[in-house]
Amino acid sequence: xxxxxxxxxxxxxxxxxxxxxxxxxxxxxxxxxxxxxxxxxxxxxxxxxxxxxxxxxxxxxxxxxxxxxxxxxxxxxxxxxxxxxxxxxxxxxxxxxxxxxxxxxxxxxxxxxxxxxxxxxxxxxxxxxxxxxxxxxxxxxxxxxxxxxxxxxxxxxxxxxxxxxxxxxxxxxxxxxxxxxxxxxxxxxxxxxxxxxxxxxxxxxxxxxxxxxxxxxxxxxxxxxxxxxxxxxxxxxxxxxxxxxxxxxxxxxxxxxxxxxxxxxxxxxxxxxxxxxxxxxxxxxxxxxxxxxxxxxxxxxxxxxxxxxxxxxxxxxxxxxxxxxxxxxxxxxxxxxxxx
Ligand SMILES: *Cc1c(COP(=O)(O)O)cnc(C)c1O
Numbered sequence: 001x002x003x004x005x006x007x008x009x010x011x012x013x014x015x016x017x018x019x020x021x022x023x024x025x026x027x028x029x030x031x032x033x034x035x036x037x038x039x040x041x042x043x044x045x046x047x048x049x050x051x052x053x054x055x056x057x058x059x060x061x062x063x064x065x066x067x068x069x070x071x072x073x074x075x076x077x078x079x080x081x082x083x084x085x086x087x088x089x090x091x092x093x094x095x096x097x098x099x100x101x102x103x104x105x106x107x108x109x110x111x112x113x114x115x116x117x118x119x120x121x122x123x124x125x126x127x128x129x130x131x132x133x134x135x136x137x138x139x140x141x142x143x144x145x146x147x148x149x150x151x152x153x154x155x156x157x158x159x160x161x162x163x164x165x166x167x168x169x170x171x172x173x174x175x176x177x178x179x180x181x182x183x184x185x186x187x188x189x190x191x192x193x194x195x196x197x198x199x200x201x202x203x204x205x206x207x208x209x210x211x212x213x214x215x216x217x218x219x220x221x222x223x224x225x226x227x228x229x230x231x232x233x234x235x236x237x238x239x240x241x242x243x244x245x246x247x248x249x250x251x252x253x254x255x256x257x258x259x260x261x262x263x264x265x266x267x268x269x270x271x272x273x274x275x276x277x278x279x280x281x282x283x284x285x286x287x288x289x290x291x292x293x294x295x296x297x298x299x300x301x302x303x304x305x306x307x308x309x310x311x312x313x314x315x316x317x318x319x320x321x322x323x324x325x326x327x328x329x330x331x332x333x334x335x336x337x338x339x340x
Contacts, residue, residue: 003112007119010154012285017150019109021102024132025092025144033102035109039149048131048141055185056085057128059284060246062107062150062339064117065327070107070339072125073325075100077246082127085182090140091129099127100337106148107339113152117326124153124285156285157204161318163292163307164204164281166220168270169194173208173218173241180218180241191221205281207294209270210239217268223283224248225268227276228313230304233262235276247282247321253332254320261313270296278311279303288318 005015016039023033048054058078062070079099086093094102103125107114115121127148131141157164171194173180179187191206198206207225210216217225217237224245227235234255236248255261273279279291292307293300305311310318323329327336 001112002116005115005152007115007121007152008154010115010121010152012124012153012156013151015113015151017110017113017152019106020147020149021106023094023098023102023146025146026142030092030094030098030146033098033146035105041145041147043132044134046134046136048133048135051135052131052138053184053186053189054089054091054131054135054141055128056082056089056091057126057183057185058082058085059183060103060125060127061153061284061325062114062123062125063326064114064119066117067327068117069327070111070114071325071327071336072103072107072339073337074246074250074335075103075337076334077249078103078127081183081244081246082129085184086129088179088182089184091131092144094129094146102146102148103127104337104339106150110150111340113150115152121152121154123150125150153285156287157289161290161310163290163303163305163310165202165293165295165307166205166207166291167198167201167203168294168296169198169206169208171197171206171208172211173206173221178241180239181243183243188221195221203295210241215269215271217270217273218242219245220281223281223286223289226251226280226282226288226314226317227268227273228278228311230275230277232313233264234313234317235264235266235268237268238265239267245283247284247287250324250335251282251288251317251321254324255317257332258320258329259316274301276303278305278314280310280314280317287322288314290314
């Protein structure tokens, strides 16, 4: 039986669900892994995760479809990206097929927590991995734990589809070690001061520029940018130091193959931003959140689509993508993993 939650008023917060998955890596091998009920983790004070931030994560969602199934969206891409993150931080790769299996096990075991179709809420799934044994000299840990938990969530930004106001951050987004393209806690730790500063000044998010020249648009703390030109082309920044968003890659495909749009994936200069008709942030958590205004000190760029609602092209992309995710629009081959 579904849990007794007020699904449509959920925010983006943590609610402990009944089951999570754990697998441990020791002596060069992963154990079998299992579902467990304990949400707490007890580790050495000297664990690699605490001392040298050796930790990575992923984020994906499970959806209730129109016809009563529970599915998740392109988990193979999360598995592959987590493998890339692991390699960059000298962590063992959790096998990609086992990653997908662990996600499915956690969703299935927590199916009473999956928000119903049409509620606007979804089950957010958080796979993550950390170095667990004591490490004091600077080197990678040799024992790890891979975990997956799930928590029901509502919209990432308060107000849902209302456009947000963001600022151009004076800070660089990521740790300056070429790690911007991986999903790791260290990048988020480095962005916390910037996000707190932006919030204090009344902005919902930051637009980070490339740290080298500060002329090119990178991304926000947890979402990629999409722009729509006045003649309806989708433009999205290309950079080695932004996270390869699965939502953004899916939107590029949907724009081209479902909506017949022209798509450009290329460096985007901040100077161009004033000429775009629509702007949005895209990621698993935000889906597509429209941006209405971008402030860079004394310069204010008002996006023509305005502050009232999503621009028309962004809305079409949003409706098509969420239609595919929730089963009302046929998905490209291999995009939807049916769980139960
Ligand atoms: C997770 C994340 C995104 C969004 O990626 P999705 O795969 O679409 O969820 C964008 N930027 C950063 C920095 C991220 O960590």
